[in-house]
Structure formats: C-alpha cells, structure tokens
Amino acid sequence: MATKRQLCIGLSLTATWLKGKSWCHEDSHVEKLYSSDFYLELALRAEQAKLDFVFKADALLLNTEVIEHTPGFSSPDSTILLASIARETKHIGLITTTSTTFNPPYVVARQLQSLNWISNGRAxxxxxxxxxxxxxFSDAPMPSSEERYAKALEFSDVIHKLWQSYPYDALLVDRSTGQYADREKIRAIDHTGEYFSVKGPLNMPAHPSGPLPLLQAGASESGRRFAASVADAVFAATPDIASGIELREDLRRRASRHGRHPDEIRVLPGMYFFLGKTRDEARELHQEAHAHLSTANRYSAVKSILGIDIGHLPFDACITADMLPDPVEPLRSQTHANLLRRLIVNEQPSVKDLLSRPEVVGSAYWVVVGTAEDALSEITTWFEAGALDGFIALPGGSLKSMSIFFDELVPMLAEKGLFRKEYTGATLSEHLGIKKSL
Structure with missing residues (x-):
C-alpha cells in the first residue's frame, strides 16, 4: 500500500515580519535581530511543531537606501547562526545559504560538512x-545569469567531489592497531575547470548521513536547467496556483530528461502569510506591512524588473505585450521578470493591478491573507492541484501571525493527514524522504 504523500514544511528565519512599519511594534523584538537567541526560540518552536527544517536566506550586501526605515538585508551570517542553533536542537533540519558566485568551493564544502557534523546530519x-x-568582492561587474549558473554547476561538482574525497568509511579509529584512517580511500580530486582549480582532498570526513540535501532558488531558464540536474528541492517564487503548477510540471519533466525520478525534485514555494483571528485583522496586517511603499516606489520597481516606464499612464490603462521591450537581463530578478511578463501576455492587467502585484510590492512569493482555516483551504487546494510538494513559511505582519501559524495552522494540517505528527527520522534527508548514497 502506497504511503500517502505529505507536505514538506520549512520555516524561514529571515525577519520578513519586520517589513514596513511592523518593526515599530512593541512586541516585534527587532532589538534581537543580530542575536542568536531570538532565532533559536523560533527554531525550537518549529521543532516543537515537527517542521522539516528552518531556512536562513543570506545576502552579501546592505541596501543603504532603505536602512533608515527597515533592517533590509542586514543579518548574521547564516552558517554561523545555524551552527549556534544546531547545539540547542535535536531534530529539525538546518538549511544555510551560500553564494557560488563569490565564495571558493573548498571553504564552502568545509563549512557545510562542519555544520552537518555539528548537527548530526541535519544540515x-x-x-x-x-x-x-x-x-x-571586486571591481568587476555582476556576471550574467548564464555565466553565474555555469559557474554554479561547476561549483556544485567540485563540492560533491570534495565531500567524496574523504569518505566516512576511511575513518577507522582503531586504537588496537593505532590506525586512525585508511589513507588509500582518501584521494585528491585534482579538479581543473573553467572557473576553479582545486586539488583536495577536503580536511573534513563525510558524515555517515551522506551528501547534504541541496536547495536552489532560481526559476529563470538557467535556474530551471540547473535545478533539474542537481537540486533536491526548489525554493519557488510562484505567486499564483497556475505558476506553481507550471513550474512543478516543468521541473519534473526536466528532471526525467536528466535520468532522475520526477519525485526527486520537490517544489517548495515561499508562502508569505498574514494570519489573524479574523479576515479583517489579517488584511490590516498585510496593508500595514506594505503601506510604506509609495506609488513612486512601485513605478520604480516595475521599471527595474521589466525595463518599462509606466508612470505616465492612467491607473485604468491596460499593460499589453507590445509594450514590453525585448527580454534583457533585468536589474533585479529574472524570476520576477518572467512572472510579470507572463502575467502581461496572458491577462493584460491594468496599471493599478500591476502596481499591487506581490512581485512589485515585495517579492514574487505566494501571499496568504486570512484566518488559519483560510490558509488550510488554500494550501490543500494547491497541494491537490499539483502546484507544490510543500512550502517554506515566510511570516508576515507580526509575531502574533506567526503564533497562529504554529498553534493553529500546523496542527490543522497534521490532523488532516497532510503533515506529520511526530518525527520518524533523525536527519534532514530522512525528513524530506531523500535517499542519499555515501
């Protein structure tokens, strides 16, 4: 008898609930933003709810244009933060973020393997x-999306070679013979490629749980090709159910062409939620979180994503496909640009509607505004329609909204059989149902 498919659920530790003026609330705990204690409290709540993992995004820049009014991208280093959380938790997975564009693969391979050992296979x-x-990092301009993903593919290859260079079974620790390791099983990788030259081997042995699960976030054409070949899960920006279905079906087809089983790649959209005891309360939270964005801010966002200036158009004017320039590398995100271009081609939205889109006012993530019951209904609909394999919860509005997520929504999902009631595995791979070979 086949096991009933259940959701994979993670919690983002990025302080999305502090957007806009939300950080000004007395109970926002914004003063703890750079301390591990607050993030540990969230991780412990997530573990109590039996979530698969906590996830920490990261950025290597500070947006000084917004820092007077919002924390922006400022936060502790994700790997160091999760290492501090690892010692205080027992079950929950810990997914850290590192850039393949600006980091050397040897350092990243060592950091990740260290986090995996510190957490006993939960990294x-x-x-x-x-x-x-x-x-x-240099005076050179940002590489194109194609070049960044080509570099990422080689980076991933080097990382996995390094993890294999010092296999777990090379560790003997035989006190009777005095032999610590089997030197014959530890090999240099002697990698020479277009972007990296790495001799190896890694100075950390592989953990017995096997290679770390790999999450990837890009949904551009380059990102999809890359994810289908190597990713175990995709942190997806899918603002509506149709885009979720399209992305999941496309990635599953691509994975099959790479010789992988379609179930080996999981689509986990970000679910940016504003939960209240009533729908009115939830709507107020959402409005407050975005009230700081002026109309000028929104026009600027559209221009940076799509390369078109619509500031001269009336609110009721329709944006049509012939107004779009030829696709070029956007100033912000290829994923957001593709989503908005598809919307314009298919629906011809008004200026007013375009300016209210989640890709413009914040991110391109799925936004859920309502009660816990409303969220349960929407998640169930997306899951049964094949738009997702789970989701990464992005708390919005307030800590009260987050409490409703933990205390009401997750138990409802478990009661409905869509999520676990107890942990059955000890590693992140086991939580996600990933079979990894050493």
Missing amino acids: GWNMVTSIGGAEN
Whole structure:
C-alpha cells in the first residue's frame, strides 16, 4: 500500500515580519535581530511543531537606501547562526545559504560538512548565484545569469567531489592497531575547470548521513536547467496556483530528461502569510506591512524588473505585450521578470493591478491573507492541484501571525493527514524522504 504523500514544511528565519512599519511594534523584538537567541526560540518552536527544517536566506550586501526605515538585508551570517542553533536542537533540519558566485568551493564544502557534523546530519545547502553584491568582492561587474549558473554547476561538482574525497568509511579509529584512517580511500580530486582549480582532498570526513540535501532558488531558464540536474528541492517564487503548477510540471519533466525520478525534485514555494483571528485583522496586517511603499516606489520597481516606464499612464490603462521591450537581463530578478511578463501576455492587467502585484510590492512569493482555516483551504487546494510538494513559511505582519501559524495552522494540517505528527527520522534527508548514497 502506497504511503500517502505529505507536505514538506520549512520555516524561514529571515525577519520578513519586520517589513514596513511592523518593526515599530512593541512586541516585534527587532532589538534581537543580530542575536542568536531570538532565532533559536523560533527554531525550537518549529521543532516543537515537527517542521522539516528552518531556512536562513543570506545576502552579501546592505541596501543603504532603505536602512533608515527597515533592517533590509542586514543579518548574521547564516552558517554561523545555524551552527549556534544546531547545539540547542535535536531534530529539525538546518538549511544555510551560500553564494557560488563569490565564495571558493573548498571553504564552502568545509563549512557545510562542519555544520552537518555539528548537527548530526541535519544540515542542508541553499545554493544561490546572487543577484547583487559584486561590488563587495571586486571591481568587476555582476556576471550574467548564464555565466553565474555555469559557474554554479561547476561549483556544485567540485563540492560533491570534495565531500567524496574523504569518505566516512576511511575513518577507522582503531586504537588496537593505532590506525586512525585508511589513507588509500582518501584521494585528491585534482579538479581543473573553467572557473576553479582545486586539488583536495577536503580536511573534513563525510558524515555517515551522506551528501547534504541541496536547495536552489532560481526559476529563470538557467535556474530551471540547473535545478533539474542537481537540486533536491526548489525554493519557488510562484505567486499564483497556475505558476506553481507550471513550474512543478516543468521541473519534473526536466528532471526525467536528466535520468532522475520526477519525485526527486520537490517544489517548495515561499508562502508569505498574514494570519489573524479574523479576515479583517489579517488584511490590516498585510496593508500595514506594505503601506510604506509609495506609488513612486512601485513605478520604480516595475521599471527595474521589466525595463518599462509606466508612470505616465492612467491607473485604468491596460499593460499589453507590445509594450514590453525585448527580454534583457533585468536589474533585479529574472524570476520576477518572467512572472510579470507572463502575467502581461496572458491577462493584460491594468496599471493599478500591476502596481499591487506581490512581485512589485515585495517579492514574487505566494501571499496568504486570512484566518488559519483560510490558509488550510488554500494550501490543500494547491497541494491537490499539483502546484507544490510543500512550502517554506515566510511570516508576515507580526509575531502574533506567526503564533497562529504554529498553534493553529500546523496542527490543522497534521490532523488532516497532510503533515506529520511526530518525527520518524533523525536527519534532514530522512525528513524530506531523500535517499542519499555515501
């Protein structure tokens, strides 16, 4: 008898609930933003709810244009933060973020394997190519999306070679013979490629749980090709159910062409939620979180994503496909640009509707505004329609909204049989149902 498919659920530790003026609330705990204690409290709550993992995004730049009014991208280093959480938790997975564009693979391979040992096999890797921050590493401009993903593919190959270079079974620790390790099983990788030259071997042995699960976030054409070949899960930006179904079906087809089983790649959209005891309360939270964005801010966002200036158009004017320039590398995100271009081609939205889109006012993530019951209904609909394999919870509005997520929504999902009631595994791979070979 086949096991009933259940959701994979993770919690983002990025302080999305502090957007806009939300950080000004007395109970926002914004003063703890750079301390591990607050993030530990969230991780413990997530573990109590039996979530698969906590996830920490990261950025290698500071947006000084917004820092007067919001924390922006400022936060502790994700790997160091999760290492501090690892010692205080027992079950929950810990997915950290590192950039393949700006880091050397040997250092990243060592950091990730260290986190895996410290957490007893609960570590995961969110691989990003970054969409900004080049100025903090050299005078060279930001590489194109194609080049970043080509570099990421080689980076991933080097990482896995390094993890294999010192296999777990090379560790003997035989006190009777005095032999610590089998030197014959430890090999240099002697990698020479277009972007990296790495001799190896790694100076950390592989953990017995096997390679770390790999999460990837890009949904551009380059990102999809990359994810289908190596990713275990995709942190997806799918603002509506149709885009979720399209992305999941496309990635599963691509994975099959790479000789992988379609179930080996999981689509986990970000679910940016604003939960209240009533729908009115939830709507107020959502409105407050985005009230700081002026109309000028929104026009600027559209221009940076699509390369078109619509500031001269009336609110009721329709945006049509012939107004779009030829596709070029956007200033912000290829994923967001593709989503908005598809919307314009298919629906011809008004200026007013376009300016209210989640890709413009914040991110391209799925936004859920309502009660716990409303969220349960929407998650169930997406899951049964094949738009997702789970989701990464992005708390919005307030800590009260987060409490409703933990205390009401997750138990409802478990009661409905869509999520676990107890942990059955000890590693992140086991939580996600990933079979990894050493």
